Amino acid sequence: MRILVAEDEKKIAEFIRRGLKEEGYAADTAPDGEEALRLAAENPYDLALLDVMLPKLDGVEVCRRLRASGFAAPIMMLTAKDRVEDKVKGLDSGANDYLTKPFAFEELLARVRALLRPRPADAAAVLAAGTLELDLPAHKARLDGKPLDLSAKEFSLLEYLLRNKDRAVSRTMIVEHVWDINFDTGTNVIDVHITHLRRKLGENARRKFIHTIRGKGYMLKADV
Numbered sequence: 001m002r003i004l005v006a007e008d009e010k011k012i013a014e015f016i017r018r019g020l021k022e023e024g025y026a027a028d029t030a031p032d033g034e035e036a037l038r039l040a041a042e043n044p045y046d047l048a049l050l051d052v053m054l055p056k057l058d059g060v061e062v063c064r065r066l067r068a069s070g071f072a073a074p075i076m077m078l079t080a081k082d083r084v085e086d087k088v089k090g091l092d093s094g095a096n097d098y099l100t101k102p103f104a105f106e107e108l109l110a111r112v113r114a115l116l117r118p119r120p121a122d123a124a125a126v127l128a129a130g131t132l133e134l135d136l137p138a139h140k141a142r143l144d145g146k147p148l149d150l151s152a153k154e155f156s157l158l159e160y161l162l163r164n165k166d167r168a169v170s171r172t173m174i175v176e177h178v179w180d181i182n183f184d185t186g187t188n189v190i191d192v193h194i195t196h197l198r199r200k201l202g203e204n205a206r207r208k209f210i211h212t213i214r215g216k217g218y219m220l221k222a223d224v
């Protein structure tokens, strides 16, 4: 899951970016409203965190323009001000949630998880392929009923493959959703992660989850 963080206070932006990264999210930071809009136009974000007080364009205006341009991912506003009218303005401009600074990082994470959780209408909170299960709220993976020990990045990668099961996803698509803007395209880091995942999934000739699709990328098959 890739997250856009628009925050002009460098220390806070870096604190959020690093914290999200440790949880396996890919996060890009924008120091002002215009940069946030530019990044959002170029990258497929799954969530945006917008500080209200931003230089050039404030967070409420960024939110309004994102929604006007068809940005469909959840948006959470961050603000130092705990004023009712700011919350109303933020929510009226198309935000889904609101967090007042200073906040505990655990609370930010819980809200991010809630916003990224599949809606009951379109999917279950547990993604599955055969006996491979990813429990998103609990952030736990299981295979044949036994817990799977995955790194944060492996979990994100598997989540992305499961959300797109039976569809071939290219390395570019994987990079755009699982890694951040600092990804070095010259490396084989995706293939390395896929290899690790396959090993942890105990793949063999009889049971294979992740299939290599020549010229396209990878496909996780639901029917294993």
Ligand code: CA
Binding pocket: 007, 008, 009, 051, 052, 053, 054
């Ligand atoms: Ca600010």
